[in-house]
Amino acid sequence: MFVGKDYVVTLHEEVLPPIDHIFSQCQKTLHHRELYMGQGSVFLAYKMIDALVDNCFPVINELIITIEKVDRELEDKNTQTVLEEISITRRNIVFFQTMIKPILPLFEELEEGQHEPLSKNMGFYWSNINDHLKKIAHRLEDSRELIEGISESNESHIASKTNEVIKVLTIFSTVILPLNLVASIYGMNIVGLPLAQDKFSFLILLLTMLVISFIMLLIFKARQWF
The missing domain is CATH 1.20.58.340 (Magnesium transport protein CorA, transmembrane region)
Structure with a gap:
């Protein structure tokens, strides 16, 4: 102006x-x-x-x-x-x-x-x-x-929100880790693995994995991680 x-x-x-x-x-x-x-x-x-x-x-x-x-x-x-x-x-x-x-x-x-x-x-x-x-x-x-x-x-x-997502993914990965280890071991062609020749081996391993997962979730819950 x-x-x-x-x-x-x-x-x-x-x-x-x-x-x-x-x-x-x-x-x-x-x-x-x-x-x-x-x-x-x-x-x-x-x-x-x-x-x-x-x-x-x-x-x-x-x-x-x-x-x-x-x-x-x-x-x-x-x-x-x-x-x-x-x-x-x-x-x-x-x-x-x-x-x-x-x-x-x-x-x-x-x-x-x-x-x-x-x-x-x-x-x-x-x-x-x-x-x-x-x-x-x-x-x-x-x-x-x-x-x-x-x-x-x-x-x-x-x-x-990001922390919640990371926490869920971490818990999921932690639960999957031992299951993946068991599956990897029994996926090897090694003679003498326990229950390898048992006709109920699949059901026993599946039940074992479920029990491991359940126990880990109980531990996480007791520690108030979720």
Whole structure:
């Protein structure tokens, strides 16, 4: 934005609804032209900036609603959706903060009257914008802390699920190991293996394997491994 004695120039890639609304009103009625332009270019710049800043609050409200939605989805264990929305919300908050933080010192200086003629008789107005920007910055910081907390909870949930899967696989592998050993030994062509010639050898070995598995599961249960 460029502000001169009798002009205000704004540069932006897309249409900004708050600014577009101001100029639309000025084109329609003399009353609005006097309201916005009757006190000089600096006041017009203030009104435009004020409209842009006020337009940030609905955006922040949407962010807060999104964070609450993510929190509910985390309770419902919808992990994949939570991961995507956490990533998007984090990015939006960081993007918002990178816009707000650099301009806070500028409006503090304008409020203190450090930039003439922008600050002449405008201290109260710049103070109003500065207060709004500080509120936005605080709400963004609160939102960032909330989404970080949700992210940590989600990571803990994922880690817990991973540990459960690993525990089940470990128990399964441990139970299978002695059974695999017995099967491997009796799969060798070695003369003299116990029960090798017995007609009930298969049933005896199968029963032995089942007993071994059952005993191991009892041991695991007694140790509260599952």
